[in-house]
Amino acid sequence: MDAKEIIARRVALELRDRSLVNLGIGLPTLVARHVPPEINVAFQSENGIIGFGAPPPEGMEDPNLTDAGGGYISALPGAVSFDSAFSFALIRGGHLDMTVLGGLQVDARGRLANWMVPGKLVPGMGGAMDLVAGARRVVVAMQHAARGESKIVPELTLPPTSARPVTLVVTDLAVLAPTADGLVLRERAPGISVAQVLAATAAPLIVEGEVPEMQLAA
Amino acid sequence: MHRRAITAARAAELIPDGASVLFGGFMGVGTPMRIVDALVARGARGLTIIGNDTARPGIGVGRLIEAGCVAKAIVSHIGTNPVTQQKMMAGQLAVELVPQGTLAERIRAGGAGLGGVLTPTGLGTVVAEGKRVIEVQGRDFVLEEPITADVAILHAHEADYNGNLTYRLTATNFNPVIALAARSVIAEPEEIVPVGVIPPDHVRTPGILVDHLVERPR
Numbered sequence: 001m002d003a004k005e006i007i008a009r010r011v012a013l014e015l016r017d018r019s020l021v022n023l024g025i026g027l028p029t030l031v032a033r034h035v036p037p038e039i040n041v042a043f044q045s046e047n048g049i050i051g052f053g054a055p056p057p058e059g060m061e062d063p064n065l066t067d068a069g070g071g072y073i074s075a076l077p078g079a080v081s082f083d084s085a086f087s088f089a090l091i092r093g094g095h096l097d098m099t100v101l102g103g104l105q106v107d108a109r110g111r112l113a114n115w116m117v118p119g120k121l122v123p124g125m126g127g128a129m130d131l132v133a134g135a136r137r138v139v140v141a142m143q144h145a146a147r148g149e150s151k152i153v154p155e156l157t158l159p160p161t162s163a164r165p166v167t168l169v170v171t172d173l174a175v176l177a178p179t180a181d182g183l184v185l186r187e188r189a190p191g192i193s194v195a196q197v198l199a200a201t202a203a204p205l206i207v208e209g210e211v212p213e214m215q216l217a218a
Numbered sequence: 219m220h221r222r223a224i225t226a227a228r229a230a231e232l233i234p235d236g237a238s239v240l241f242g243g244f245m246g247v248g249t250p251m252r253i254v255d256a257l258v259a260r261g262a263r264g265l266t267i268i269g270n271d272t273a274r275p276g277i278g279v280g281r282l283i284e285a286g287c288v289a290k291a292i293v294s295h296i297g298t299n300p301v302t303q304q305k306m307m308a309g310q311l312a313v314e315l316v317p318q319g320t321l322a323e324r325i326r327a328g329g330a331g332l333g334g335v336l337t338p339t340g341l342g343t344v345v346a347e348g349k350r351v352i353e354v355q356g357r358d359f360v361l362e363e364p365i366t367a368d369v370a371i372l373h374a375h376e377a378d379y380n381g382n383l384t385y386r387l388t389a390t391n392f393n394p395v396i397a398l399a400a401r402s403v404i405a406e407p408e409e410i411v412p413v414g415v416i417p418p419d420h421v422r423t424p425g426i427l428v429d430h431l432v433e434r435p436r
Contacts, residue, residue, distance in 0.1 A: 018407055020234045034331075045272075046391050047244040047245070047388045047391055048244070048391050049387065062387065064247065064248070064386040064389035065246065066247045067388075068244070068245070069298075070274070070298070081387045081392070082390065083322075083390050083394045083395055084270065084327075085391070087319075087322075088322050088323070091319060092319050122297075122315075123295060123296065124294055124295040125294060125317050125318070125345075126294050128317075129321060129340055130317050130318060130319035130320065130339045130346065133337075133338045134319075134338070135337070161342055162342060164342075218415075
């Protein structure tokens with residue numbers, strides 16, 4: 001199982017029944033493949049739809065039915081569409097139960113950076129700043145390290161996405177929960193020891209008692 | 219109330235060089251492409267374009283960027299268009315990044331006669347730099363100012379000859395929002411139907427807001 005699949009399958013266990021969830025582009029999108037069967041989740045795409053499904057068969061695409069990346073999707077029975085102001089009223093107004101976002105860095109205070117690398121890459125924040133400011137739960141789904149460097153850092157060196165701390169960070173090595181005292185190591189990935197997680201993490205982690213191994217959705 | 223549809227070329231003539239232009243579309247979906255192509259064909263210059271993103275090269279307003287029609291882009295995301303990034307780095311294009319939900323609400327405020335928006339989005343980030351932070355009911359909000367423009371260019375599903383508009387699915391996005399926020403509104407529908415065919419409850423943008431209709435595709 002590769003790193004991304006471990007992350008997606010662990011994040012999927014954070015999905016709650018009858019909830020509204022927004023998945024960011026990239027790795028977070030994979031979470032939709034692992035929704036536990038007993039759970040009913042409505043997925044929102046911030047370009048203006050709740051209740052979308054997998055891409056339609058070739059030849060059945062609708063040019064007016066796309067996800068936030070511009071890719072073709074389908075609308076499940078009961079789906080609804082709306083404009084951008086309404087879409088972000090849902091997001092900012094506390095109506096979105098959970099968002100799953102990719103990340104470049106998370107720091108010891110739980111702050112996320114995910115929208116630019118000064119001088120190198122300026123994709124823009126898109127909806128990320130609104131999502132972090134407004135979603136009830138913000139789950140970061142990202143690899144623990146990039147090019148051998150920990151993405152869990154003592155203090156952000158990249159521009160933050162929000163002052164608000166995220167709810168949970170799920171990586172291929174660990175599950176971390178930001179608290180007032182710092183990042184708590186909640187779980188470790190299958191076959192990974194606490195010592196390995198600590199060695200791979202630039203930020204200090206709080207370890208309380210036995211750290212269980214992650215469960216993964218099917 | 220009746221109006222004759224105009225050609226896309228005529229629409230492009232109504233958008234002078236240097237104009238500020240609100241555009242509908244999300245990754246090019248819901249962008250009025252016949253107007254965009256006519257702007258490119260007439261060699262428009264110095265436009266300030268305001269909308270969600272600059273799509274991809276060859277897609278949506280990406281065509282305006284490539285053709286050198288744009289002096290400034292006020293958008294939430296440019297990460298999918300390397301041409302935007304190159305022109306920005308080369309100093310040929312100014313880019314102002316605005317969080318997506320904030321952009322929608324600033325335009326809505328502009329169109330609704332409001333003096334701005336108080337949003338938690340952007341607190342603790344570069345977005346809030348130089349802006350007033352106002353405490354309301356014990357929470358901090360950033361004061362974001364309204365946006366209006368010279369022209370709005372809309373993509374719609376159906377129009378009637380009164381200018382009443384409907385939208386479809388995720389091609390809706392910013393289109394209904396921008397219809398209120400410009401001094402001149404030009405709509406490009408996929409179909410034009412006789413007055414009375416669209417049920418009143420299905421109209422999303424009243425024709426009273428629409429100054430010009432672009433004729434249906436031939």
